[in-house]
Amino acid sequence: MPNLHDIEKRIKSVSSTKQITRTMEMVAGAKVKYATERIAVATPYAESMTEMLQGVAARVQASESPLLEKRSDVKRMLVVAVVSDRGLAGGFNSNVLRTVEKLIRAKKAQGVEVDVIACGKKAIGFFKYRKIEPVLDFKDLSADPTLEEANAIADYAVKAYEEGSIDEVVLVYNHAKNAAEQVLREEVILPVDTQAVMAAAADPAEAATDSVPAGLEFEPEPAEVLARLLPAYLRTSIYHALIDSAAGEQSARRSAMHSATENANEMVETLSRLYNRVRQGAITTEISEIVGGAAALED
Amino acid sequence: MAKFTCDIATPVAKCYTGEVHYVSVPGTEGEMGFLSGHVPLVSTLSDGVVRIQEDEGGSFKEFAVEGGYVQVSGTKVIILADKAEQR
Numbered sequence: 455m456p457n458l459h460d461i462e463k464r465i466k467s468v469s470s471t472k473q474i475t476r477t478m479e480m481v482a483g484a485k486v487k488y489a490t491e492r493i494a495v496a497t498p499y500a501e502s503m504t505e506m507l508q509g510v511a512a513r514v515q516a517s518e519s520p521l522l523e524k525r526s527d528v529k530r531m532l533v534v535a536v537v538s539d540r541g542l543a544g545g546f547n548s549n550v551l552r553t554v555e556k557l558i559r560a561k562k563a564q565g566v567e568v569d570v571i572a573c574g575k576k577a578i579g580f581f582k583y584r585k586i587e588p589v590l591d592f593k594d595l596s597a598d599p600t601l602e603e604a605n606a607i608a609d610y611a612v613k614a615y616e617e618g619s620i621d622e623v624v625l626v627y628n629h630a631k632n633a634a635e636q637v638l639r640e641e642v643i644l645p646v647d648t649q650a651v652m653a654a655a656a657d658p659a660e661a662a663t664d665s666v667p668a669g670l671e672f673e674p675e676p677a678e679v680l681a682r683l684l685p686a687y688l689r690t691s692i693y694h695a696l697i698d699s700a701a702g703e704q705s706a707r708r709s710a711m712h713s714a715t716e717n718a719n720e721m722v723e724t725l726s727r728l729y730n731r732v733r734q735g736a737i738t739t740e741i742s743e744i745v746g747g748a749a750a751l752e753d
Numbered sequence: 754m755a756k757f758t759c760d761i762a763t764p765v766a767k768c769y770t771g772e773v774h775y776v777s778v779p780g781t782e783g784e785m786g787f788l789s790g791h792v793p794l795v796s797t798l799s800d801g802v803v804r805i806q807e808d809e810g811g812s813f814k815e816f817a818v819e820g821g822y823v824q825v826s827g828t829k830v831i832i833l834a835d836k837a838e839q840r
Contacts, residue, residue: 499762502831506824509795601764601835673782673796682797683822686835693764 458736461729465722472718478542479711482704485597486633489701493630496697503683503690509670510680511648518677520616521684524645528621530567532589532614533557534607534643535581536627536695537574538596538703544710546628546703547576549638554626555584557640569620571607573599573696596703599696601689608689615644627695630702634709643691646684755789759805759830761816761837768816768837775806776830778823785823787830794825802840803832815840 511522535554537547558568572578572588574596581588590610592603614620623644628636672679759776761769777786779801798821805814821834 495766496764498760498767499764499833502760502762502824502833503822506795506822506831506833509824671792671794673780673785673794679795679797679822686820686822686833690764 456728456732458729458732461725461732465725465729468718468721468725472715472722475711475714475718479708479715482708482711485704486701486708489697489704490630490633492697493694493701496694500690500694503687507648507683507687510672510676510683513670513672514676514680519680519684521612521644521646521688522648522680524647525621528566530569530620531561531622531624532569532571532611532620532644534571534611534623534625534627534692535573535577536625536699537577538699539575539593540596541576542710543703543707546636546706546710547574547580549636550626550628551577551580553638553640557624557626558586571610573603573607573699595696597700599693599700601693604693604696605689607692608685611644612685612688620644625692625695627699628702628706629698630705633705636702636706639695641691641695643688646687757787757789757828757830759832761803761818761832761834763834763837768839769805769814771805771807773805773807773830774809774811776832777804778821778832779803779818780823787825790827791825791830793827794823796823797821798823798832798834803837 514522533554535550537550541547554570558570561568570581570586570588572581572591575593578588578591578593590607592606595603611620611623615623622642625639625641625643627639629639631637756772756774759769759771759773760767775786775788777784778796779799781797781799785796798818800819801817803816803818803821805816806812807814817838817840818832818834819836821832821837823833824831
């Protein structure tokens with residue numbers, strides 16, 4: 455029979471943990487709102503950028519910009535892993551990191567060298583432990599990604615791609631599908647796939663194709679516009695992925711903490727029941743001892 | 754004269770949206786002005802000032818932009834900039 459005092463101590467400790475998880479749930483809930491608003495503000499820019507790129511891409515050949523050219527022989531690739539700085543968010547970080555690790559292993563088996571850019575402390579720790587040195591790392595920014603961070607990643611990727619030291623760039627992050635669900639996304643951001651850009655636009659707004667009529671003029675030449683537009687497009691996609699991941703992190707943490715709180719509630723309930731049963735058992739034993747003792751005296 | 758929609762967007766905010774009469778932008782190959790019904794056009798911008806006139810003969814609103822692009826379609830002018838600020 456467990457000791458009454460021990461059960462009491464356990465109930466106390468579970469309750470205080472519950473207090474923490476509940477607070478974290480509420481804090482994350484408040485941050486979700488902020489992060490979603492930030493996405494809403496950034497969306498018009500990203501949409502217009504995509505629309506503009508479509509207009510340009512429809513009129514130029516892939517050979518006009520090195521960033522559009524797909525290389526048949528991939529020797530070295532760059533993986534950008536976007537996770538958070540903090541844990542306690544369920545499978546949020548491990549999903550991305552496991553996917554990246556699998557990707558690295560698969561590519562290595564094909565004889566492809568893989569470089570990694572780690573965004574978020576969790577990614578840095580994960581790769582350092584596995585003796586993979588990230589070429590770039592960013593920390594303390596996962597909750598508040600900055601444009602500078604996105605620009606640094608994009609600039610590095612563009613430069614390396616143009617030099618030919620890297621033949622493909624893949625972005626792995628969590629997309630905040632809605633307040634309760636995150637979807638893992640793996641996107642090839644370099645070379646820019648104009649076909650995919652065109653296809654992506656086809657569904658959100660068919661108006662997009664109408665608003666870019668055939669007689670479109672360019673100033674300066676299409677190729678020059680493209681040369682400036684593509685890096686900007688890349689920066690936008692990366693920034694969008696970062697803020698998307700930040701929103702996903704908060705909602706993942708909220709649901710993780712929500713179920714932790716529920717589990718704690720359940721545990722407290724079971725423990726209280728046990729506590730009461732043990733206490734009642736002790737009283738019953740005591741009474742029967744007294745009755746037994748009294749009966750022995752009477753005889 | 755007819756008006757058209759003009760948006761100024763940056764990655765972190767939408768700075769301006771509204772019905773306007775005239776917009777001038779600092780194109781890389783020189784200043785450009787748009788009125789309603791302008792030929793569709795895409796251009797890069799140099800750092801400079803975007804000027805918006807909401808009513809014919811009215812006063813100008815000025816925005817300083819950095820690293821921008823402009824897209825003009827028949828009824829809409831979209832200005833994208835890395836940074837933009839109203840003066």
